Amino acid sequence: MKIHNPFLFGLLGGLGVLVAIAIGATIGSLATILTYIGAALFLALGLDPLVTWLEKKKFPRPIAIATVLVAVLGVFTGLVFAIIPVVTEQVQTAIRATPGLINAFIDGTLRDNIEKAVPWFDVQGALDGLQGWLGTLDFTSIGGGVLSVGIGIATGVTGTIIVLILTIYFVSSLTSLKRGLYQLVPASRRPGFIDLAEQVSAAVGRFVIGQGSLALVNGALSFIVLTLIYPAFGLPVKYSALLAFIAFLGSLIPLVGTVSSSVIITLLVLLFNGPPSVIAVGIYYVVYMQVEAYVLNPRIMAQAVRIPGAIVVIAALAGGTLLGILGALIAIPVAAAIMLVINQVFVPRQNDL
Template sequence: MKILNPFRLGLLGGLGVLVAVGIGQTIISLATILTYVGAALFLALGLDPLVTWLETKKFPRWTAILTVLVGVLGVFAGLVFAIVPVIAEQVRTASRAIPRLVTAFFDGTIKENVETAFPWLNVEDLLDGLNTWLTELDFTTIGGGVFAVGIGIATGITGAIIVLILTIYFVSSINNIKSGIYQLVPATKRAKFIDLAEQVSTAVGRYVMGQGSLALVNGLLSFIVLTWIFPAFGMPVKYSALLAFIAFLGSLIPLIGTLSGSIVITLLVLLFNGPPSVIAVGIYYLIYMQVEAYLLNPRIMSKAVKVPGALVVIAALAGGTLLGILGALIAIPVAAAILLVVKQVIVPRQANL
């Protein structure tokens, strides 16, 4: 027995390691699916307070759920209708410009224009170098890169649709899901667990609603300013609906979302319109970011989640590093939930020791 015990111990330990490695590989393989499920559940918890609020207004639950889901689908459809016209117009512009460009290249118009504008430039050497570069160019690699970009875009669209479908399912069955989870907890601890879980769920829902409110304010103000105010002063802005939607999506991301969205919008205005519209847009977003940071954000978020400012920054950075945009979105409510557990479970337990 003294010889067999170490063998048995090593065998069981090795099997345990293999099982742990297998579980880890399974989780890695399912990382994308788990991300979709986590995002959909997070959104469903965020929409649940809105359903509850509609129920307090005498809406039957199925009507409240249907109203919220129609609103979600409306936002998704708004994204599609905001992007499609831009893509269609750019494709039409390119289809009209490419034939003229090819004709001008072969009849020598481009060469003459370049020689006139840049008399110091040796156009013949430039064209020879371009011809050599095109001859040596590996179109297989370019085609593979374009194909990879297309696959990435298709994957993103498919992921968004999957998250949308899962969100609809979770919103409609969130109470049944909670009830099933609560039944797995021992009866002696169930009441405390339910109370704590409901507080965490409420904190997550309030955070999502608060962040959504900030995004809605930014999107509406952007649409009003870019569509009506700036054009009234002789500074037209193309694709204002798309730019406002970008502002809305950017503000959904904590800390850096509004800044990133403002930079993207300003660069697009520079591309589509140029000065003086881009200067006005840049100044507007500089002012708006100050208003959001010092006026809107503290007032809205103080009622949503109570997390210290330093912990908000640390949580957002850690979540963004681990899970990207999704991690940055869920980091703050997760931090709020951990603080809640520490205050109501760990601290009282330590006080009783």
């Protein structure tokens, strides 16, 4: 349709811009809900390989789905009841130890420990800076910040419950969702689209299982080393269960999670134990990060997503910048999907030209 009237042309163009702005605002308002849906769908695709494996073992799909969901919920419940009380107790102990730390700051004991552990660090300068920062604090805004943190924690718990419920729904109805999506593709292109979509789904599932395996390895090794091995050699580490849980959670985040959690754990050991325990813990995590980066991660992820290491790094950084932790989680499977599309769609077309 050709529009010869300049006024009508401008009016329709302006309406189009307004509609685009309205769509963008709507998506922005639904950003949290879309994040929940994306996380749940991501987890559902990660659980689907387990369901498929059970189906290959002659399990009917409904029973396979129920078995996987019961197993996952059982592991999650067991983790909560086994770890959370220990972590809670150690957090309370750490809170009760805070006045002692303050006294150690005052009498110089903690300062001496820090200077012995890291002699290159300007402790006096850091203390002067901390004192100046405390003098500029607005305690009214701190109260509001504490309230905001409480609201954020409540929102996080609610979001976790929503994601779990959506994950259960997506796992149980994943086949029907795929079938409905495939029906939207023209019949002439449907077989190729189905094959490509199944490969992408399998890559996502393998990635979720691989990242979870890395997190379990880091958490288990951290617990064994900090709880059993180091104390046996006269290097006690307080709150080892809490530190191992931090290691597990950190390793769930691709690329930067292990480094970040290792730094946090080392700083906490420095705060609560001092030398020589902090030196031993720092050396352990430096060695572990090398083993994970050059041995564990390449072996697991090479089987999971099959994309070059440089693209893994770029994808994780870009995803984390755009969507935070969720972006870092889904960036590598998305990169794997793009690589599949390029290799199986774009490259063959270029070869036919």
